[in-house]
Amino acid sequence: MAAEVICVGTELLLGDILNSNSQYLAKELAALGVPHFYQTVVGDNIDRVHQAIEIGATRSSILIFTGGLGPTPDDLTTESIASYFNTPLVEHPEVIADIERKYTQRGREMTMSNRKQSLQPQGAAILPNPLGTAPGMIWQPRAGLTIFTFPGVPQEMYRMWRDTAVPFLKTQGYGQNPIYSRSLRFFGVAESALAEKVNHLFDSNNPTVAPYAGKGEVRLRISARAANETAAKSLIEPIAREIQQIAGDNYFGSDDDTLASVVGQLLMARGQTLAVAESCTGGGLGQMLTDTPGSSSYFMGGIISYANRIKIDLLGVNAEDLARAGAVSETVAMQMAAGVKAKLGTDWGVSITGVAGPGGGTEAKPVGLVYIGIARPDGEVEGIKYQLGSQQERGLIRQVSASQTLDLLRRRLGRG
């Protein structure tokens, strides 16, 4: 029978937060092959949670709740579930001890309201929360109905889901004919242009191919239903190879690969190092590179030269060139890249300088204009101009500039 996701939280009904938990659980259920036909959102209100249970229990055999497990009075998911099934709540001293330990570790004192988080319906099993104070539960209030509760904080929920619900669902026979999928990732090509080239694959049934567009990036997801991973791979592989051939070097990686991790792999393979000089991104490129664990083996660091004075003093940008061409110019980008490479003694130096907006744009240098500098091991330096739509948001311009820089570097590193 089917699973139903029930997200509890008035903040969802007010639009204060995006319901990313639903998407996560939907993906996970699909991967396990658990049928999933409905999702519901209700506010922090006992009667409405009761109604959601009433409806859900008639059409689904697994109810997965997220949210409303906190210590405050409006957190009432657990007590609503217990009262719907006329079951008393029982205090779990081991949960209180765990919460107390976590508070002590952080140098804080546990409050009385946290005791509430140790209450679970009689007969329910605790799902421990390694990352936070709110435990979840798994409970069968009656034959044929299983209820899970998870906290609303996504990181806590993901971890608990993987640690507890996935193994349980596997014991119930799910995950036998799961869907395996692989995402191929592309940069430097529009979704519609790529889609047109692989159009003939969209009608395929097993595996299926579907396109998604992200921030400057495009993905194609290949999904196969098969008895096991080997069988799925043999369905996915030929399609993946065909797509990679069509896409050429716009393809940069698959699944968890990122532009930053791929750049890292290429640098490691060459035994080379990298430094960054950032103006408009203010550190965002360095942050992307260091998102990858182990990046310290090739990423040495960088200089955030937000003020022009720092470009001159620390990166050795020529003051006259800067005054003449402006901070957002090819020559300054090139001098920044060369400067950071020299200063940090790395093989490669890259730089970004641009107009991120919303203010500061002119007719000659509109918002979205970005120059990227790349200083190579052989001493050559390139400057690349890049124009993003001037209607774009500051955050997006900064993020896509950093991604674009990584993509340019990737293409140069990939040339062997």
Added chain:
Amino acid sequence: MAAEVICVGTELLLGDILNSNSQYLAKELAALGVPHFYQTVVGDNIDRVHQAIEIGATRSSILIFTGGLGPTPDDLTTESIASYFNTPLVEHPEVIADIERKYTQRGREMTMSNRKQSLQPQGAAILPNPLGTAPGMIWQPRAGLTIFTFPGVPQEMYRMWRDTAVPFLKTQGYGQNPIYSRSLRFFGVAESALAEKVNHLFDSNNPTVAPYAGKGEVRLRISARAANETAAKSLIEPIAREIQQIAGDNYFGSDDDTLASVVGQLLMARGQTLAVAESCTGGGLGQMLTDTPGSSSYFMGGIISYANRIKIDLLGVNAEDLARAGAVSETVAMQMAAGVKAKLGTDWGVSITGVAGPGGGTEAKPVGLVYIGIARPDGEVEGIKYQLGSQQERGLIRQVSASQTLDLLRRRLGRG
């Protein structure tokens, strides 16, 4: 009576896309003062759409559908609604003409399947779609029940909502007593501890007060229903003042304020400047600071000293101290902060060095251990130790470390 959002799309149940339409509509309904207690997601399946209507029509007077209006066979929202109410579908030639015109404009030919998009239940009024080919509808299939349909493409839906649904809802008397709200933002206090102190406000009806927890941050949202903004403000103000008094300097701002923007305001008020030295955050602190437009007036830049050699060469950290105490130590954090302040010639210098994980932790220096350095204008330098749970993810440790640094700086800047 209440509105209910019903999103139709198997892609939502597979987790292929994030349900941002729900959040958009939730915000809009809240702003108009339309009560909104449930959201439902169903797949592209006539029986299940029927069931969603059956349930929704008993508890809500306005059903807002998004998705399933396209030309393909799995788009069946309109026909499901019509068949539930035993109403025939009627072809609208003006819609066909409009679709044809749009295709011609794009140099394409209309396909037969697009004719389907001109079908609406008898008696329904067309909601034109200026950005795409799928029109929506507004229909009262029986007294006391209004149904809206919108395409699932967010930009098309937003535009049609504003152009058609908002004016309609206003003629129905909504938007007269909208909800105004203000979020108060706190750092350095647990949600449960703050909630206990303002517990007496949670029972208030107008305005209401509700807590939310984010990444290291806590918010209290005060929402008032009033005839106009001035009236709402006079309801919100006294509660906001009371909460701020209770929270003391854990309160840092409201609504769009961020720790970074508040630090910026405080620096500007003092006419002082700031530089950062980052190890484990790799540029993330600089990025946070430069998220705020205009930050160039106080943020000069920084040094990303990811490798130890850079800490010594560029920040002047003492090589012996580094070898003895390790890169993640109070003395190195202090020397990094003092070093970047001196190197960039700023009034303040702050630094972060820590174990972000997942590898690299030891018993003495576990994952989550972070040292923050603050070099002050008067030449004094502080080192602050901070321990985040060692089970936390790398990304979260990095983000909360940067926020924690901004919070420490904010408190020092606020002391006048």
